Amino acid sequence: MIKVLTIAGSDSSGGAGIQADLKTFSALGTYGMSVITAVTAQNTRGVSSVRELDPEIIREQISAIFEDIQVDAVKIGMVFNTTIIDSIAEILLKHRIKNIVVDPVMVSTSGYTLLQPQAREALIRELFPLAEVVTPNLWEAEVITGEKISTLPAMEKAAMTISLLGSKNVVVKGGHLEGDAVDVLYNGKSFRHFFSDRVSTPHTHGTGCTFSSAIAAFLAKGCPVEEAVAGAKEYINGAIAHAFPLGQGVGPIHHFYQFYKA
Numbered sequence: 001m002i003k004v005l006t007i008a009g010s011d012s013s014g015g016a017g018i019q020a021d022l023k024t025f026s027a028l029g030t031y032g033m034s035v036i037t038a039v040t041a042q043n044t045r046g047v048s049s050v051r052e053l054d055p056e057i058i059r060e061q062i063s064a065i066f067e068d069i070q071v072d073a074v075k076i077g078m079v080f081n082t083t084i085i086d087s088i089a090e091i092l093l094k095h096r097i098k099n100i101v102v103d104p105v106m107v108s109t110s111g112y113t114l115l116q117p118q119a120r121e122a123l124i125r126e127l128f129p130l131a132e133v134v135t136p137n138l139w140e141a142e143v144i145t146g147e148k149i150s151t152l153p154a155m156e157k158a159a160m161t162i163s164l165l166g167s168k169n170v171v172v173k174g175g176h177l178e179g180d181a182v183d184v185l186y187n188g189k190s191f192r193h194f195f196s197d198r199v200s201t202p203h204t205h206g207t208g209c210t211f212s213s214a215i216a217a218f219l220a221k222g223c224p225v226e227e228a229v230a231g232a233k234e235y236i237n238g239a240i241a242h243a244f245p246l247g248q249g250v251g252p253i254h255h256f257y258q259f260y261k262a
């Protein structure tokens, strides 16, 4: 059995965070495990509250897994503050964990802070160098590079700049571009573009979480990075194509193994 761990926040409405990650792992035929960093109260209209967990219990959750189970890949999502980041980095380093995918979650789609702004530097300095792949969206890439990004050449430039921060590969996601949804992968030497038509739906809650978890699941299965990103792109397309309305706001994408050709 292929085993994948997510270290992230809980989304009570089930569309993003830990819940999206575990659904993705299952849909892709892997065994999912979770370490919760924070609990959010949220629904399709947005996040109303966040409580981060004590770094000690986060460390203990990770240790409980690593001391007992061989983990094939790790996805890191919402990490909220600097002490949580310190704990995660320390323990991942100690166990020499490979196949780490870092989704630098900063703000929810609805605009709620999921990473304290003063923790951005720690996220970049401590977690990016451990990552096989980091997956910023356009806005996160802008925050990290300090440059405005709205075109493919600007995405390539941002991917190059971000790769200097230590991750082996960078995917700048184009979900928020005008026109097609194009993602740019940079491996330190060359670029690859992953194109897809934009699916016309307002229901895209959890796309970023799902995409990074799918990359982790494919890396865990032994796919090279390009193949893992291609597989994740195919998976996210199917999940967005089957997104559905839920509640009164932005509904979730749909994880269902039959949509994905294993």
Ligand SMILES: Nc1ncnc2c1ncn2[C@@H]1O[C@H](COP(=O)(O)OP(=O)(O)OP(=O)(O)O)[C@@H](O)[C@H]1O
Pocket: 016, 108, 109, 136, 137, 138, 173, 174, 175, 176, 181, 182, 183, 196, 197, 198, 199, 200, 201, 204, 205, 206, 207, 208, 209, 211, 233, 236, 237, 240
């Ligand atoms: N409407 C869409 N149609 C097709 N693909 C999309 C669409 N929206 C996002 N994607 C794809 O979904 C993945 C996630 O990208 P996105 O830029 O939305 O990440 P994100 O902003 O981190 O996600 P979230 O909205 O969950 O925060 C990428 O592969 C992107 O190309």
Ligand SMILES: Cc1ncc(COP(=O)(O)O)c(N)n1
Pocket: 008, 009, 010, 011, 016, 017, 018, 040, 077, 078, 105, 107, 108, 109, 110, 114, 204, 205, 206, 207, 208, 209
């Ligand atoms: C716990 C958690 N993690 C991540 C996101 C980002 O997802 P989105 O940008 O779709 O709101 C979220 N809303 N909640």
